[in-house]
Amino acid sequence: MKIYTKTGDKGTTGLxxxxxxxxxxxxxxxxxxxxxxxxxxxxxxxxxxxxxxxSVLLVIQxxxxxxxxxxxxxxxxxxxxxxxxxxxxDVKSLEMxxxxxxxxxxxxxxxxxxxxxxxxxxxHIARCVCRRAERAVSALNEVEQLEPxxxxxxxxxxxxxxxxxxxxxxxxxxxxxPWKPRG
Numbered sequence: 054m055k056i057y058t059k060t061g062d063k064g065t066t067g068l069x070x071x072x073x074x075x076x077x078x079x080x081x082x083x084x085x086x087x088x089x090x091x092x093x094x095x096x097x098x099x100x101x102x103x104x105x106x107x108s109v110l111l112v113i114q115x116x117x118x119x120x121x122x123x124x125x126x127x128x129x130x131x132x133x134x135x136x137x138x139x140x141x142x143d144v145k146s147l148e149m150x151x152x153x154x155x156x157x158x159x160x161x162x163x164x165x166x167x168x169x170x171x172x173x174x175x176x177h178i179a180r181c182v183c184r185r186a187e188r189a190v191s192a193l194n195e196v197e198q199l200e201p202x203x204x205x206x207x208x209x210x211x212x213x214x215x216x217x218x219x220x221x222x223x224x225x226x227x228x229x230x231p232w233k234p235r236g
Contacts, residue, residue, distance in 0.1 A: 069134060070127035083193045084124035086186035087207075091117040093179040100172045106217070109150055113210065116143050120203055124190065128197050139202055147209040154220040162231070165219070169227035176218035183211040 060066075065073045066081060074080060091114050098110035119137040126134060167177035187207040194204060222229055 069122065069125045069136075070129075072127035079189065079193045079196060080124060083186070083189040084121045086182065086189045087117055087121045087124060090179065090182045090186050091121070093175070093182050097172070097175050097179050100175055101221070106221075112146070113213075116206065120206060123200060123203060124193070139200075139206060141202060141205075144202065144205050144209050147206070147213045151209075151213050151216045154216045158216070158219050158223060161219075164232040166230045166232050167218070169222050169229065170225045173218050173222045173225070173227060176214055176221060180211050180214035180218065183207060183214055187211060 061076065064076050066076050067073050094110055094114050094117065098107050098114070101107055101110065116139055119139045122136050123139065126136065168174050187204065190199065190204055190207060193199065219229065
C-alpha cells in the first residue's frame with residue numbers, strides 16, 4: 054500500500070467511517086492539534102533522561118492516539134466501530150502523577166516564566182500545544198457532543214505538563230523565574 058492515496062488532493066479528508074470533510078473542518082483541526090501534541094510529547098520523552106518520566110510519557114502518547122481516534126470517528130458511527138477506550142482511570146493516573154510530583158515542589162506564589170533549561174522549555178511548549186488542542190476540542194464539543202473524558206483528559210494533561218516542567222526544573226537545578234508585573 055502506498056503512503057499517498059491522492060484522495061485528499063482537492064482539500065478533503067476521510068474520517069473513520071468513510072465520511073469526507075474539508076481539511077479545515079473543526080474535527081480535523083481538533084485531532085490535528087492532538088497529533089501535534091503527541092509528536093511534541095515524543096520529543097519531550099526523548100529529552101527526558103529518567104526512565105520513569107519516559108514510561109509515563111509513552112503511556113500519554115498511547116492515550117493521545119486513543120483520544121485522536123475518537124475525534125477522527127465520523128458522527129453517527131460510534132458503536133459501529135470498536136475503538137480503544139480512554140477511561141476515567143487514565144485521568145486518575147495523571148492526577149496521581151501530578152500529586153506525587155507536587156509533594157516535592159515549593160509553593161507557587163507567582164506565575165512562572167517558561168524556560169530555565171531546554172527540556173523545561175519543551176515541557177512548557179507541549180503544555181501550550183495541549184491547551185490549543187483543548188480549545189479546539191472544546192469548540193468541537195459545542196457543535197457535536199463528545200465523550201466528556203476527552204476534554205477532561207486534555208485539561209488534566211496540561212496540568213501534568215506544567216507540574217512536570219516545575220519538577221524537571223527543580224531536578225535540573227534550574228531557577229524558576231517568577232513573573233513580576235510592572236506597575
